[in-house]
Amino acid sequence: MGKITIFDVAKEAGVSKSTVSRVLNEKGNVNEKTRRKILKVMEKLNYHPNSSARSLVTKKTHTIGLVVPNIIDPFFLQFIKGAEDVGIKNEYNMMLVSSNWQVKDEWRYLRLLEEDRVDGILLISGRNISDSYIEFLESEKTPIVIIDRVLEKNIIPTVNVDNVNGAYITTNYLLENGHRKIAFVMGPNNMQAALNRYEGYKNALYDYNIKLSDELIYHGNFTKESGYQATQKIINDWDDVTAIFYSNDGMALGGLKVFKEKGIIVPDDISIVGCDNIRELSLIDLPLTTLSQPRYKMGYTGMELLIKIIENNDNIYPEKIVFNMEFINGQSVKNISAR
């Protein structure tokens, strides 16, 4: 079915292809009358410009590559949604690539760029990207924005969340509610976010003049199972811990399981706070007090930034955007201040 081209439109409208192109791109002067006529012909013939031909000469695809560590994890959906909404608004398409947390898959999204399939890349949750790859991207001057990875040495624009501050606020909230012996369940040591949350916890204690006790620090790896185990240890080790700070919600869920099994009531017997505000928690009866990353907003902002970079490629100064975590006041903390 011979596709309609710009020539067909030109012929039908009795003008040259150049004029059609002009109305298509709203560039240059076109007599209003002919403009209307051409528009009418386009509609009549159901003409749509071929994007490949366009890209070939303009060097723009109006497509961005969206890289996600793992498409299966609902955690990333809000980021994607935020990015998508901006994309739609600016008429950008999104090419989806999941990196599977694998360094070896980095070539897959790199190739999108090399083959000029995309104008830039939005790397969501860049925690899994190797340093050498980031340096490579930097040297390539690729339009790219990385979400959820702090890059201090690199000039690449990033969108992040202030984990230190978030954990500080949360810990402080526990302190204000009279808690003094607060166990802390850490995440993986190699994860910046996990370390930062620990730092916030530490700072809050310090500012409250409470001595940090290493014995109250437990280790997990962000899974429900590891939260389960850590919680069992905590309960075994102490009978005067009044609150537990889980550095993500997954581990808090593991904790809840322990409490259920042992008949421990939250928050009457123990107060807990989590971190991340994962969707699954909304299904649980107890509203958890937790911190939320503004994921939608981060995706949204990241995409906006990326498009900005793509569209005025000159005089860019790299931006490092940092959002605050949002404190979500649930019902898993009890005020135990003596009155």
Add this chain to the structure above:
Amino acid sequence: MGKITIFDVAKEAGVSKSTVSRVLNEKGNVNEKTRRKILKVMEKLNYHPNSSARSLVTKKTHTIGLVVPNIIDPFFLQFIKGAEDVGIKNEYNMMLVSSNWQVKDEWRYLRLLEEDRVDGILLISGRNISDSYIEFLESEKTPIVIIDRVLEKNIIPTVNVDNVNGAYITTNYLLENGHRKIAFVMGPNNMQAALNRYEGYKNALYDYNIKLSDELIYHGNFTKESGYQATQKIINDWDDVTAIFYSNDGMALGGLKVFKEKGIIVPDDISIVGCDNIRELSLIDLPLTTLSQPRYKMGYTGMELLIKIIENNDNIYPEKIVFNMEFINGQSVKNISAR
């Protein structure tokens, strides 16, 4: 930074662009020695063919449009993952479009086709696509596969699940476990899947010689809230209903909330089954007996089919693939047969 083109490679290797093209596409005869040389030069110059230029002449983009009703809903992730895995294997990229359940957004994915950005479209969960649009796609002879929507009149290939059979098996399971008075919570009337599940329920009762009672049929709209309300009604209306069949898991969750509030123990006081096997349920302590759509497999198969259609465009006969639902035996049904 002047991008490397096929000419640069040709020049450096001392051959013509045609020869380079030949080794690029592994088409036609090329002397093994020159082939190696060209390959080496490509690597040296880090040459990658421009996809727009290629598409312009071949009319193939090696990209497929993946349409999902709502990217925010984790329900669709398994479909996407299945499709993606096939895409990667066959070197297809995926353009992501969410339809937002809105008919008015149909133009957004249509345009991907019209602008020749994609070679075909995989419409996941086509429940939300208007009939007129489907007819349009059919008439356009667009390479398309629709997942999760039964199309009897149309010639478009689909991948579906046998809801009738699934509901039959589940209902039968309840019957085998001694339940006779089984309430049924329906989904929206305009949804094929919901109606089919009702049909399966009906058939099972019929084959078991149990008279269908309209009074045991309750209506919901697949939300947790509607399940909550329906369950309250059921409990109000009857004291001898021993089992409830929720036609999706979301409504079953609503039911669980009622039971918790009223101190009703599942499965001791009442047996329940759901349908869909949504991820959130894994976080709940009670393993629900439910039906699972093989979502990963459906996405996988749909994508395979689509690529097959795209790649040998001739003599296609439309396929209608139907998977069985998988029965997931949880712990929410009690055997109450008199012994």
Add this chain to the structure above:
DNA sequence: CAGTGAAATGGGAACGCTCCCAAGATGAGG
């Protein structure tokens, strides 16, 4: 009514590739 500048239009080159066709190289067979 000639002259002028702006508005409107057309034509051609270029984008980077594939593909067809023609031509040169090679080698076997007589």
Add this chain to the structure above:
DNA sequence: CCTCATCTTGGGAGCGTTCCCATTTCACTG
């Protein structure tokens, strides 16, 4: 040593646009 088939290579056209430049049209002004 010539012939012919096969392998190998090069050149040119064409894919559907955009964009630059040249040309035509037009409305005014003096």
